[in-house]
Amino acid sequence: MKKSLLFIVVLALVLTSVAAVSAADSKGLIYVITPSHSNPFFGSEAEIAVAKAEELGYTTKSVVHDDDANKQMELFETAIAEGAKAIILDNAGADATVSAVQKAKDAGIPTFLIDREISEEGIAAAQIVSNNYQGASMVAEYFVELMEEEGTYIELTGRDTDTNAHVRSQGFHDVIDEYPDMKMIAQDTANWDQTEAFEKMETMLQANPDVKGVICGNDTMALGAKAALDAAGKKDVIVMGFDGSDDVIQSIKDGGIKATGLQPVAAISIAAVEQADYYLTNGKFQKEEKQSIDCVLVNAENACMYAKFAPIEGVTSCK
Amino acid sequence: MKKKIKWIVWLVLIAAFLVWGSKQFTVVNTQEQTAVLESEKFDRVAYVDAIWESKLLPAVREDSKELPIVLDAIAKDLESSAEFAKISVSGAYNYRVRGVGTVEAVDLSKKDGKATIRLDGYNGNIQVFLNIGPKISGESIRDGAGFIEFGNFKDQTEYGQVSKEINKRVGTEIFEKFDWANMIGKKISFGGMFTILTTNQTKINLDTVTISPVYVEEGD
Numbered sequence: 001m002k003k004s005l006l007f008i009v010v011l012a013l014v015l016t017s018v019a020a021v022s023a024a025d026s027k028g029l030i031y032v033i034t035p036s037h038s039n040p041f042f043g044s045e046a047e048i049a050v051a052k053a054e055e056l057g058y059t060t061k062s063v064v065h066d067d068d069a070n071k072q073m074e075l076f077e078t079a080i081a082e083g084a085k086a087i088i089l090d091n092a093g094a095d096a097t098v099s100a101v102q103k104a105k106d107a108g109i110p111t112f113l114i115d116r117e118i119s120e121e122g123i124a125a126a127q128i129v130s131n132n133y134q135g136a137s138m139v140a141e142y143f144v145e146l147m148e149e150e151g152t153y154i155e156l157t158g159r160d161t162d163t164n165a166h167v168r169s170q171g172f173h174d175v176i177d178e179y180p181d182m183k184m185i186a187q188d189t190a191n192w193d194q195t196e197a198f199e200k201m202e203t204m205l206q207a208n209p210d211v212k213g214v215i216c217g218n219d220t221m222a223l224g225a226k227a228a229l230d231a232a233g234k235k236d237v238i239v240m241g242f243d244g245s246d247d248v249i250q251s252i253k254d255g256g257i258k259a260t261g262l263q264p265v266a267a268i269s270i271a272a273v274e275q276a277d278y279y280l281t282n283g284k285f286q287k288e289e290k291q292s293i294d295c296v297l298v299n300a301e302n303a304c305m306y307a308k309f310a311p312i313e314g315v316t317s318c319k
Numbered sequence: 320m321k322k323k324i325k326w327i328v329w330l331v332l333i334a335a336f337l338v339w340g341s342k343q344f345t346v347v348n349t350q351e352q353t354a355v356l357e358s359e360k361f362d363r364v365a366y367v368d369a370i371w372e373s374k375l376l377p378a379v380r381e382d383s384k385e386l387p388i389v390l391d392a393i394a395k396d397l398e399s400s401a402e403f404a405k406i407s408v409s410g411a412y413n414y415r416v417r418g419v420g421t422v423e424a425v426d427l428s429k430k431d432g433k434a435t436i437r438l439d440g441y442n443g444n445i446q447v448f449l450n451i452g453p454k455i456s457g458e459s460i461r462d463g464a465g466f467i468e469f470g471n472f473k474d475q476t477e478y479g480q481v482s483k484e485i486n487k488r489v490g491t492e493i494f495e496k497f498d499w500a501n502m503i504g505k506k507i508s509f510g511g512m513f514t515i516l517t518t519n520q521t522k523i524n525l526d527t528v529t530i531s532p533v534y535v536e537e538g539d
Binding site: 117132262292315 | 407483516
């Protein structure tokens, strides 16, 4: 009994020293803070950032703020307390995030923003933004093309408190509204949510049974809307989403949803970690603060070439 | 007596609070508020008006590359053409070029009309198209201009709207300038921008270039 106790103590000591050695080998801790991973978009961006940071020799912590600015602030305080070297952040609101990023900056910790921008400059080390406006405009142009420049459509928008919900809607309308024969017959938020989109679409269909197209602020809402349309036997309605998630890409391949704007998640997460590493190594910023990365239109012609928010290496044709 | 003192203390406190409060907050009526918001709203037309004659046209007319030289470099490989390009953070290669050529074909079946150009002084295989409107898409002109940067704008919406406004103006102007259906066989000179996308592209297109023109003139 005593022997086994001794063994456990020795083992514990050995393990602790191994952990200490590997921590000493690390270039430091990088915090990755994103919205909830229940949306695969955010799960992917966190996963890719973590993988890149670990590849470059950092230890990582990946946590979620659930789009709650208070929780985000608490996570920042924890990161500061734990002596993080850098923070990679997909933020919880353009205005509400400024104070958290400032707090980290005051503590000497640079924050590299991914995906969404904040409303002030000079606080974050970088704002590597997915160009939602460009992506939404591109989706809208294809939407107008498939609609043959005319007909009725419904728009499902994202969560009202999220900047990107408005940016995408603006991107859609700056294109579609140029066509006088395109008529929006209903517009409502489904809060980025698949179930809510399904239910709203069901209700909207009762009032607008002859709708020709549905344009959605993200992919999960597009999947919900498409399911409701299919259930109502309206398989020909043109549905488009935004994000480039694998579920929607599968739907496009199956002839369901027509297109999505693929956000450059992989490219952005990798760039953020590389720029953080550059800063930590060289003591200066690699690029200008505000960087906009363009989205790509994914439709039936190229859907087979994309997975996990990036092109599949070596696949150059869907024929 | 005690009650009186209590009242006085309360009054002093309330007065002090009101004085303090008036310094903490500015009272704005909703009409003024709306006016402020309107004036802060980005005026894309005014922005484009301000750069058109003074910066954008000179950048294309006087500070652009000869298209045949750029195409020869691209045909070699994309990297060889990097010296002629403004490469964006997105990895897009944006070129500002000018050239002379003959209109070989015109496609007006869609709103984003295109002319096929046989370029003078070029014998390579890259096919040259010209966007002739009335609708022009993409960000080539904005991103190839060389002086319109994302960081100069409040957000991506403003930045995007600048591109849309430039495209709108060019699209209308170029489309209306000629009876394009009757331009086949005619010689034109033009200047504008084109983009080769690299990020997240499964295949980088080096077979064709489509130029969004800032100016097109008949003759050489």
